[in-house]
Amino acid sequence: MKDDDSNLPPVHAEPPAEKPARTASRWRRWTVEIAIFVVIFFAIQAWMARDVPAGPAPDFATIAADGSSLSLADWRAAHSGKAVGVYFWADWCPICTAQQGTIDGVQADYPVLTVAMQSGDAAAVAGVLAERELDWTTAIDADGRIAQMYGLRGVPAFVIVGPAGEIRSVSLGYTTGWGLRARLWWAGLSS
Secondary structure (H helix, E strand, C coil), X not given: CCCCCCCCCCCCCCCCCCHHHXXXXXXXXHHHHHHHHHHHHHHHHHHHXXXXXXXXXXXXXXXXXXXXXXXXXXXXXXXXXXXXEEEEECCCCHHHHHHHHHHHHHHHHCCEEEEEECCCXXXXXXXXHHHCCCCCCEEEECCCHHHHHCCCCCCCEEEEECCCCEEEEEEECCCCHHHHHHHHHHHHXXX
């Protein structure tokens, strides 16, 4: 028995002209998928920040990594009239390590106070800062009490405090430098 190829279309035949409809459908699907991702992302951020207090940023007094006394109120007074960042991190957090360069860059443009959460005493944190060559003003939160005051359950977290002392924004997890700068800029404008 011989195969009959007479019913097959020629190999060089063009497919029907459905590409514009297919391309529009693809873009529509991608747009919907991106929108779903953005909604889920912001929903997760809101859920993670559900315990962060609204209004005035909780003041705290503690020891700095250099051994001196440090309070948020005094530190903010040194940067009067400016939006400031309070960056919570830990020496054991790999995402915090990945974010170090971002924080250094933001700190060049805006005041940023860092808080070492559950990373040891002042000497231990000073050692980590020296080892990583970080020139940060760092508050020691050895027992997690300061993070708890802010309703934070993990690190990294970046809290934006407006010029009047109110919490303006909270970012949890890795955050881009341009995103942090934009939030600091906005908090400074809308005071």
